[in-house]
Amino acid sequence: MPPEFVLPNYVLRVFTLFEQFSDRLALVRGERKSTYGELIADVLRIAAGLRDAGIRPGGKVLIMAANCFDAPALQLALHLHGCRALWSAPITSRREIDQFASLADADAFVYDQTTELGRELAQSLAPMTVRTMAELFTDGSPYEISATPVPDSVLQTSGTTGDPKLVHHTQAFYEQILELAGAFVANGFPLLRHYSSSPLWLASGQITSFFNLFTGGVLFLTDTWSPEEFYRVVSTERITSTYVTPPMLYELLDHPSGEDVDCSSLFMLNVGAGPATPARLRQGIARFGPVLRIVYGLSEAVVVTAQPGLTEDSAHPERLASAGTAYGDVRLEIRDDDGKVLEPGQTGEVWVQSNLTFAGYLGKPELTAETLVDGWLRTRDLGYLDADGYLFLVDRVHDMIVTTRRNWAIFCRPIEDVLASHPAVRTAAVIGVPDPVVGEAVHAFVVTRSPVPEADLQQLVTNTLNEMWTPAAIDFVPELPLTRIAKVDKVALRNLYRELHPDQTGHDDAASRAGEAR
Structure with a gap:
């Protein structure tokens, strides 16, 4: 068997997990719901649809989808079939989409028919193989699992110029999410009911969606987010976990009816994608209790540090401004301009090593070489570590x-x-x-x-x-x-x-x- 082929595929490990709780609710979006057993069946039906559409194992499939119900099943089916999933963001400009599609060098295009840009792109990509997500749900012959090329994913991110960068994550990324999910369950934490407005074309959407599913929780998907909707869903569905950016947290804190809503079900309110100010975090602790969890990560290294159960520590009041400590298998170093590792308290660039780190930027070998150095990721963020390993970010290198x-x-x-x-x-x-x-x-x-x-x-x-x-x-x-x-x-x-x-x-x-x- 050629070395680029592997068996078992990580999705088979996922199936083994899902079969353990096949009758448990897995996905909810509006009125649509599915159990884990039904999710396995959907993955196999989509994989058969990919095969019947002429998409071969090892194919490169461009995807444009909202945060829709079938998106997790689509990615698992693509990976089961040994494909590369190339996630393009439907909210970016057409210029960026066209550049991404060109760099992706895709063999096929699959899109969510509710996305207007997806419909436009489908017309322009002919004669490439094009299917809507609904068209992949075939009733043809069952899918036969066999050895396939190693699956991977590519996410779209942009620099300040607006030109897309193709962030490449390999199977090791998903295997690490499986390890993290297993550790979460083994530690006896409660099953999650996660409310997600983060689609799979975001790195945050990838890890929150699949971490939740790999732990056997319920994933509530939405394309819309507002303080009113957040408070309604959290209170009625007894949501235990969610993810917001600092501006979204501030909207929740400033909403006039927020104090009257029962949010006692929350176990983990993740705050990431940028720094939240200590003053606002104090308000968050007062509003929601010790459930805020600060997370720091990048598209290239999805979770670097975390600080769960945030409270005001009288012995360390400064830690409200910290991004937390290394998460999972992450190794952190602070280095100077010459690459020398600095002592605690000294400010320098944050360097990261982890299985959650990306494999490079597709089509940009020079940028990849500048960013990945001897197995370490240069984040371009400036910060320092205290004596206990808490990371404090002070700026971007370029800011x-x-x-x-x-x-x-x-x-x-x-x-x-x-x-x-x-x-x-x-x-x-x-x-x-x-x-x-x-x-x-x-x-x-x-x-x-x-x-x-x-x-x-x-x-x-x-x-x-x-x-x-x-x-x-x-x-x-x-x-x-x-x-x-x-x-x-x-x-x-x-x-x-x-x-x-x-x-x-x-x-x-x-x-x-x-x-x-x-």
Whole structure:
């Protein structure tokens, strides 16, 4: 048998798990429900549909789907058939989709017929094999399991230029999720009822969906998210687990009826995809209890650290600002620019090693070589470890503010946390802007609950940090722009700065170009 073929496929391990609780509810989306036994049957029917469509083992299948009911079964069927699942994001621009499709070099296209972009793309990809997800549910001959090529997945992510990067995860990624799920069950944690608005084209959707299924929990899928819907579903379905970004958490905390809703079923409220301020986390603890779980990860290394059961520790109050400790098999190191490992307390770049780490960027060998070095992933995030292994993130490498004043580097995260600690402030974001004297100056965007003088916030930063970290100016805005995955969009903030201050952006062309490249 050629070395690129393996048996058993990890999906067979999944089937063995699912058969142990075949009568248990697995998936819920609206009125549709299925048990684990029915999920196995759906996977086999879709695999037969792939075969009957002429998609061979080892094929590369481009997928466009919302967070739909059949998406988990589709991926498991593709992997059972030994295929590469290439997940494209239906909310991105057509230009990005076309670039992704070109780089993916797919043999076939499968799409969710509810996605308008999917229907458009289906017409443009002819004569490639094209099927809707519904068309794969065939009643032909049963699927026969045999040796197949090693399955893998590719996720779409973008840099600040908007050009797609194809993040490649191998079977080892899913085997590690199986190991983590097994450890979760062995530790006696309760079965999860997970409410997910994270589709499978997101790394967070991959790990939360399959971790939940691999533990035998119930996965509640939705394409829509709002504070009202969240509180309704959590209270009526007795949801125990979910995942939100910091802006989504803030919406929950600011919702007027949130305090009146019974959320006592929550066991794990994961907060990730960006830093949440300690002030807001304190509010979250007061609202939901000790169920917040801070998670830090990237598309390239899906979970790096976690801090579950978040509480205010009087012995370590600073840990509300921490991303937690290494998760699962993760190894963490903080290194300087020369790759030297730094001591606890020293700030440098976060390097990660784990089976959850990606295998590279398809079609970009140079970028892969820059990012994966001797088995370690360079995250491009700056942070430090304390003596107990808690990770504190201070900035992205490319978001660090470089000032010639005392030749000192300024980090955005501490300033944002200080600004958000003011009772009149709902949220804040900081960027570096061109300055003719110091190279780059600190500039803040603030969303308030009630009016507050700019000078008061500047003085707060000066008193808490020092004058060098104080924003030179503050723009008060009704809301912060968010990316498509609900993270604060700093590229949009830089564009907004140029719109609001056209007379300031010409001071230093080089600094301006540096900001554009971030």
